[in-house]
Amino acid sequence: DIQMTQSPSSLSASVGDRVTITCQASQDISNYLNWYQQKPGKAPKLLIYDASNLETGVPSRFSGSGSGTDFTFTISSLQPEDIATYYCQQYDNLPPSITFGQGTRLEIK
Amino acid sequence: EVQLVESGGGLVKPGGSLRLSCAASGFTFSNAWMSWVRQAPGKGLEWVGRIKSKTDGGTTDYAAPVKGRFTISRDDSKNTLYLQMNSLKTEDTAVYYCTTLVVSAFDIWGQGTMVTVSS
Numbered sequence A: 001d002i003q004m005t006q007s008p009s010s011l012s013a014s015v016g017d018r019v020t021i022t023c024q025a026s027q028d029i030s031n032y033l034n035w036y037q038q039k040p041g042k043a044p045k046l047l048i049y050d051a052s053n054l055e056t057g058v059p060s061r062f063s064g065s066g067s068g069t070d071f072t073f074t075i076s077s078l079q080p081e082d083i084a085t086y087y088c089q090q091y092d093n094l095p096p097s098i099t100f101g102q103g104t105r106l107e108i109k
Numbered sequence B: 001e002v003q004l005v006e007s008g009g010g011l012v013k014p015g016g017s018l019r020l021s022c023a024a025s026g027f028t029f030s031n032a033w034m035s036w037v038r039q040a041p042g043k044g045l046e047w048v049g050r051i052k053s054k055t056d057g058g059t060t061d062y063a064a065p066v067k068g069r070f071t072i073s074r075d076d077s078k079n080t081l082y083l084q085m086n087s088l089k090t091e092d093t094a095v096y097y098c099t100t101l102v103v104s105a106f107d108i109w110g111q112g113t114m115v116t117v118s119s
Helices: none
Strands: A004-007 A010-013 A019-025 A033-038 A045-049 A062-067 A070-075 A084-093 A096-100 A104-108 B003-007 B010-012 B018-025 B033-039 B045-051 B060-062 B070-075 B080-085 B094-102 B105-109 B113-117
Touching: A004 A084, A010 A019, A019 A084, A033 A062, A033 B105, A045 A062, A045 B105, A070 A084, A084 B105, A096 B045, B003 B094, B003 B105, B018 B033, B018 B094, B018 B113, B033 B070, B033 B080, B033 B105, B045 B070, B045 B080, B045 B094, B060 B070, B080 B094
Parallel strands: A010 A104, B010 B113
Antiparallel strands: A004 A019, A019 A070, A033 A045, A033 A084, A062 A070, A084 A096, A084 A104, B003 B018, B018 B080, B033 B045, B033 B094, B045 B060, B070 B080, B094 B105, B094 B113
16 A cells, blocks of 8 residues: 655644645655645545645645655645644555545644 | 535444445535545544446445445435444544545545444
């Protein structure tokens, strides 16, 4: 199975800061990498799909990049409502295998 | 409104069984690939399994920890997804989410239903 290494596990930043989270796959996954936001007590929400595509309705301060094994998720200017845990997720079709990163808990400084 | 609503969670003893349901509305359920994702208390997300649309074969795939114990099925006439869980273990304790699976991403999520496996 493909393993996903997400870092950091937690992050504290100030409003307006640029925030970056990385995810590394144990083997080439092309661009089959998605990013989710999960607020406490709520279901996850898809933000970025196929590494760099912004889901409809998601603010443009969120972005993603990368391909192969190394991926980056960025919030260009942190807002108070962005406090959440963020997860990366890979998809491998042969055989079907879907794994999530360990998550990054984002807090306001 | 696009919506997924899970039900059927509860407390069950180790070795027991439980069936979860997920009622879909606001989209063409029969065309959708569907999946279950779970989250143990205070832990991260874990994929449980998926079912393709009948048009695409209706086949199922499962994560290794649940293979042979869990079964995903669908009733397109009722717009409902199911998760039959047998031989439950304490480590199956989690919130179970129903989701749509669009190519590689989990697009629409339900609110989740809690399953507790404890004696």
